[in-house]
Amino acid sequence: MxxxxxxxxxxxxxxxxxxxxxxxxxxxxxxxxxxxxxxxxxxxxxxxxxxxxxxxxxxxxxxxxxxxxxxxxxxxxxxxxxxxxxxxxxxxxxxxxxxxxxxxxxKKKHPELLLSRRPLSYAVRKNCYGLYLSGLSVFEIRQQVKKNHDLPKKPGRQTVYDIINEFKLTEKQKEDVLNNLH
The missing domain is CATH 3.40.50.1390 (Resolvase, N-terminal catalytic domain)
Structure with a gap:
């Protein structure tokens, strides 16, 4: 139906x-x-x-x-x-x-959750964000990233959203998040 x-x-x-x-x-x-x-x-x-x-x-x-x-x-x-x-x-x-x-x-209590859950290289994450800035939809970003980086499967929808949010953080916020991870 x-x-x-x-x-x-x-x-x-x-x-x-x-x-x-x-x-x-x-x-x-x-x-x-x-x-x-x-x-x-x-x-x-x-x-x-x-x-x-x-x-x-x-x-x-x-x-x-x-x-x-x-x-x-x-x-x-x-x-x-x-x-x-x-x-x-x-x-x-x-x-x-x-x-x-x-x-x-x-995510409010633990900002490190804003970072992608799936371990993807910085190049892959940066490519995701670049595709986002170019105006592609999340669906298109997932397909393009899989193709560009020869990944076994597309990154998840939530992973792409997490990556976008990660890059939206200011440098200071990123440092704080990364310091809290160690």
Whole structure:
């Protein structure tokens, strides 16, 4: 289905709209997970019930289940698992926010965390910053650095951001950070 982050309506999801428009009575929609049918329990239930009204069968691979408008037990499971999917999504977003906040707080207390986590040579780090100054996106910087320095894999997104922040520090701040490392 779609990989549009955040809560969205079906009309904001072009691939879902396209799929929905070509489905006809007697078709079957197979999805790996139930949460692919919407971003909230209400969306999931609404979208699947709409498909069932149009006599379109819905099958989920993980956990293995299918939904039929005649089967009341599968409709109960739809409601239950939709709620669980939404709860899981909310917990994941909550943990992500907490992790980001913890990293920001740690960087304030320990400026050495501003330095790149991945040990890259000064030349590679300087090249990253130069590419940043030339206006390339972080995605493009990662690709270019891998190619320029024949690295086995692209540096991580956070590594590139850390390098950019490292070079933004003044010389005095850099000296303080490096002295605190020893």
């Amino acid at each position: 779609d990989v549009i982050p955040g809560v969205s309506k079906g009309s904001d999801r072009p691939k879902w709209s396209k799929l929905n428009s070509i489905l006809k009575s007697g078709d079957e929609v197979v999805s790996y997970r139930l949460d692919r049918f919407g971003r909230s329990a209400v969306d999931v239930i609404s979208n699947i019930k709409d498909l069932m009204k149009r006599d379109i069968k819905v099958s989920i691979l993980s956990p293995k289940m299918s939904f039929d408008k005649e089967d009341y037990f599968s409709q109960f499971l739809l409601t239950l698992f939709s709620g669980l999917s939404e709860m899981e999504r909310n917990i994941t977003k909550e943990r992500q926010k907490a992790g980001i906040a913890a990293r920001r707080e740690a």
